[in-house]
Amino acid sequence: MSKRIMIIDDEKIVCEMAKISLEEDSYEVETFLNGTSALERLEQRKFDVVVTDLKMKGIDGLQVLKTVKENYPDTKVIMITAFANLDIAIEAIKGDVFDFFPKPVKIKELKASIQKALSE
Amino acid sequence: MRIERKIVLSDMFNLILIFLIGSFAIQNLNLMLTKFRFIEIADDLNVAFLEMRLSEKNYFLYHDENALLEIQSDIESTMKIMNSVKNDIVRAIDIKQYNTLGSYLKSYAGVVGQIMKHKARDKKSEWSLRAEGKKLKEYSDRITREERIHISEIIYKSKQILFYSFFAILLIAAMVNRVVSKMILRSIKEIENMAKSISSGNFKKIKTSPPKDELGSIIHAINAMSDELKNREEELIQSKKLASIGILIAGVAHEINNPLNNISMVAQTYMDLYEKLTKEQRIEFMEKVEIQTERIKTIVNNLLDFAKPKEPTLIMTDMSTLIRQTLKLVQNMLEISNIETELDLAQNLPLVYVDVHQMQQVLVNIIVNAIQAMSTHGILSINTRFSKKDNIVETDIKDTGKGIPVEFLPHLFDPFFSTKDEGGTGLGLWVSYGIIKKHDGSIKVESSPGSGTVFTIQLPILSKKGAANE
Numbered sequence: 001m002s003k004r005i006m007i008i009d010d011e012k013i014v015c016e017m018a019k020i021s022l023e024e025d026s027y028e029v030e031t032f033l034n035g036t037s038a039l040e041r042l043e044q045r046k047f048d049v050v051v052t053d054l055k056m057k058g059i060d061g062l063q064v065l066k067t068v069k070e071n072y073p074d075t076k077v078i079m080i081t082a083f084a085n086l087d088i089a090i091e092a093i094k095g096d097v098f099d100f101f102p103k104p105v106k107i108k109e110l111k112a113s114i115q116k117a118l119s120e
Numbered sequence: 121m122r123i124e125r126k127i128v129l130s131d132m133f134n135l136i137l138i139f140l141i142g143s144f145a146i147q148n149l150n151l152m153l154t155k156f157r158f159i160e161i162a163d164d165l166n167v168a169f170l171e172m173r174l175s176e177k178n179y180f181l182y183h184d185e186n187a188l189l190e191i192q193s194d195i196e197s198t199m200k201i202m203n204s205v206k207n208d209i210v211r212a213i214d215i216k217q218y219n220t221l222g223s224y225l226k227s228y229a230g231v232v233g234q235i236m237k238h239k240a241r242d243k244k245s246e247w248s249l250r251a252e253g254k255k256l257k258e259y260s261d262r263i264t265r266e267e268r269i270h271i272s273e274i275i276y277k278s279k280q281i282l283f284y285s286f287f288a289i290l291l292i293a294a295m296v297n298r299v300v301s302k303m304i305l306r307s308i309k310e311i312e313n314m315a316k317s318i319s320s321g322n323f324k325k326i327k328t329s330p331p332k333d334e335l336g337s338i339i340h341a342i343n344a345m346s347d348e349l350k351n352r353e354e355e356l357i358q359s360k361k362l363a364s365i366g367i368l369i370a371g372v373a374h375e376i377n378n379p380l381n382n383i384s385m386v387a388q389t390y391m392d393l394y395e396k397l398t399k400e401q402r403i404e405f406m407e408k409v410e411i412q413t414e415r416i417k418t419i420v421n422n423l424l425d426f427a428k429p430k431e432p433t434l435i436m437t438d439m440s441t442l443i444r445q446t447l448k449l450v451q452n453m454l455e456i457s458n459i460e461t462e463l464d465l466a467q468n469l470p471l472v473y474v475d476v477h478q479m480q481q482v483l484v485n486i487i488v489n490a491i492q493a494m495s496t497h498g499i500l501s502i503n504t505r506f507s508k509k510d511n512i513v514e515t516d517i518k519d520t521g522k523g524i525p526v527e528f529l530p531h532l533f534d535p536f537f538s539t540k541d542e543g544g545t546g547l548g549l550w551v552s553y554g555i556i557k558k559h560d561g562s563i564k565v566e567s568s569p570g571s572g573t574v575f576t577i578q579l580p581i582l583s584k585k586g587a588a589n590e
Contacts, residue, residue, distance in 0.1 A: 011378055013408055017385035023393060056373065082377035103381035107388045 003118050004046065007031040008038045008064060009053040010079070013104075018051065021107050022114070033057025039067055047075055049117050050100075051110070054081035062091065069096055076117035080105050121302050122333045124301050125277040130300040134293050141285045148278040155271045158212030161205050162264040166508045168198045169257045172228075176253055179235075188236045195229045217263055224259055228252040284395070307335045313500045314342060375419050375546075379412040386412075420545040430560060432475035439472060440465035440504045446483040447502075453488065458496045466502035473512050482563075484519050485548040486575045493521025493573060511581050512561075518574040524567040532565055 005019045005027045015031035022029045028048075031040035036059050038052070050068055054061035065077045076098040083102075099113040144374045157546045172191050181188035202209070203223060209218050230251045235245050311334070314326070318561035325346045330336035390397070391406050397405070443465060447454075454461060490500055501518040524532065524539060533553040560580050567573035 011382055013382040014385060021389050024393065049207075080380060083209045083372045098169070103377045104384035105381060107385060107392070 002026050002028045003048040003116065004028045004030070006038060006041070006047040006050045008035060008050065008056070008061070009050075010034060010056045013055070014053070014080075017107070017111070021111070025111060027061075027114075035061070036063050038064060042068065042072065042075075046072065049076045049078060049114050051078045051080060051114070054079055054084055065097055076120070078110070078113055078117065080110075123307060126300050126303055130296050133296050134289075137292060139290050141282070141289065144285075145278065145282060148274060152271060152274055152278075154211045155210070155267055155274070157208050158267055159271070160200070161209060161262065162260065162267070164201065164262060165198060166257070166260055168194050168201075169253075169260055169466055173253050173257060178547055180241065180249075183241070188232060190238070191232050192229070195225065195232065199225065199229075212267060213263055221256075221259060221263070224252070224256040228256050236407070237249055260565055295559070307331075307333055310335055312337050314338065317567040318342065320438075369424060372419070372423070379415040380414045385408050390511075419547070422551060433562055436471040437474045437476060438469055439474075440467070442468055442474070442476065442479060442502065443502055443515065446480050446487070449480070449484060450487050453491050454500065457491050457494065457498075457548055459491055459494060460499045462501040465502070466504045466506060469504055469506055469513055470581045472559075472581055474559055474579065479559070481518070482552040482555050482577070483500065485552045489548065489574075490517060490519035490521060490573070493523075495521075497511050507578075510578075512578045513581065515577045515579075516574055517577075520572045523569040523571055524565070524573055525569055528566065529565060 005022055007015050007022075007029060008031075009015055009018075010033050016034065019029045019031050030041065035052070035056055038050075039059065040052075048095065050064065052061045052064045061079055061081070065079065068075050068077050077096075078099045078101065079097045079101060080101045097108065099119045100112060101113070139346070174192070174195050175184075175191045178184040179191075202225070203220075206218065228249075231245075233251050234240075235249060238245075257305075290470070325343045326339050328339075330339035339362040386405050386408050394402075410490045443463075446463065487500065489500075496502070498520040502516065504513065504515050506513055528537075530538055533549050535547060535550040537550070553563055556577060556579075562578045564578075566574060
């Protein structure tokens with residue numbers, strides 16, 4: 001059974017490109033443009049890895065991370081952000097984020113990180 | 121004139137009046153005392169003269185030999201008295217009258233001496249003595265009577281003068297006080313007006329040449345404060361600019377990083393999957409790249425617009441007309457969203473100096489925000505008015521949209537701040553704010569969730585110089 005990956009980013013292209021690239025590696029990928037719809041989906045299905053943007057309108061990446069860690073502790077969270085800000089990175093790591101990528105994201109590095117997360 | 125000096129002067133004036141009247145009263149009193157002293161002396165003299173006249177009678181009628189001696193002794197004592205109180209008498213009546221009285225007494229004494237020498241008792245001697253005695257007594261009575269009348273006159277005159285001057289003082293004091301207190305009140309009133317003007321936010325310097333009184337001191341103080349405030353304001357603007365640059369850099373990093381990341385991810389995917397992609401997909405990918413570069417270009421252009429503004433071309437403009445023209449630009453958007461417009465545009469507004477292109481940019485920014493806040497079936501109300509008090513033209517742009525949460529209001533004009541779900545650069549209001557500031561105007565916003573938003577633009581009248589100096 002293929003592993004399920006959730007991508008959350010308000011940039012549509014990020015969702016599209018990540019989906020195409022990850023599906024190439026036989027992952028099952030679902031994408032969401034905001035935190036609210038993503039959390040709703042999480043209530044219905046289990047995901048192995050959640051890749052989320054940090055800064056989003058409404059529910060942001062930190063809130064997604066918090067909810068996932070509380071309700072689905074087995075699910076790994078990878079954070080990406082256009083804000084290359086160390087303070088936020090530290091805050092995210094405190095919240096038990098699996099990995100942290102500043103934009104622009106290298107897809108190969110992201111894939112490697114996902115693989116590592118799944119093998120743990 | 122200083123308030124203190126005004127009060128001192130008014131007091132001095134009153135004091136001088138009181139002093140003058142007091143001196144007059146004292147002088148009159150002294151004169152009366154002199155006259156009374158004379159009347160006292162005159163009464164004694166009159167008694168002595170009367171006794172002399174009685175002795176005359178005794179000598180001629182009753183042949184009393186001692187009578188002439190008595191007269192002589194009376195004359196002697198009277199002369200002594202007259203000499204001893206000469207000063208008192210002369211002060212009351214003049215020296216001429218005193219001398220006349222003295223000469224009458226002497227000639228009377230002369231006749232008495234003659235009669236004694238000859239022991240004469242004939243009719244001629246009697247007649248001559250009687251005549252001298254009568255003359256002396258009558259003269260003395262006459263000056264006494266005259267002085268009594270004089271005293272009555274002085275008392276009456278003093279009474280009149282004191283009575284009228286009392287009212288004159290009252291009247292003058294009241295008038296002077298009124299004038300002085302009016303002057304003082306006028307100064308205080310002007311000070312009060314200034315205080316009101318300052319508390320209502322007018323921190324400008326007072327240009328009129330300050331008078332040399334408390335008002336002047338206050339004007340100096342206010343002007344010094346105004347300078348200080350201006351310095352502080354400049355410091356504040358500078359620090360706000362620095363804060364804005366901080367926000368700007370963070371915003372730029374985030375805003376440009378997103379499309380950059382998009383381009384990068386498209387490129388990576390394109391390279392990875394090149395063989396698998398169809399021709400259409402490849403073109404589609406490149407279109408995405410193009411759209412993202414356009415996005416970056418827009419951000420950069422907006423930044424350049426703000427950072428390096430073109431010199432505004434100011435022309436005299438009627439805001440009501442400009443709004444009608446601007447509405448044509450957004451007519452299509454309004455129709456698509458089914459938004460009604462309610463216009464209350466003042467006729468014959470005073471003209472304002474604006475760069476028409478920039479002002480339209482501001483109006484379009486605010487109107488587009490309003491349309492997006494209402495989505496469909498809202499009402500866009502725009503009204504213009506002239507505020508005579510502040511000499512400004514005000515424009516309200518009101519929507520019936522969802523409103524803005526209170527916590528967002530302070531950041532509304534910050535760069536890259538956007539409440540839109542997608543597609544907002546967060547630069548529109550920031551740029552608008554800069555444009556309005558360059559026009560020497562101000563822009564305010566009032567909003568609360570559910571009750572819509574009102575933007576108010578205030579533009580000063582005839583501020584070409586102010587705007588061009590920016």
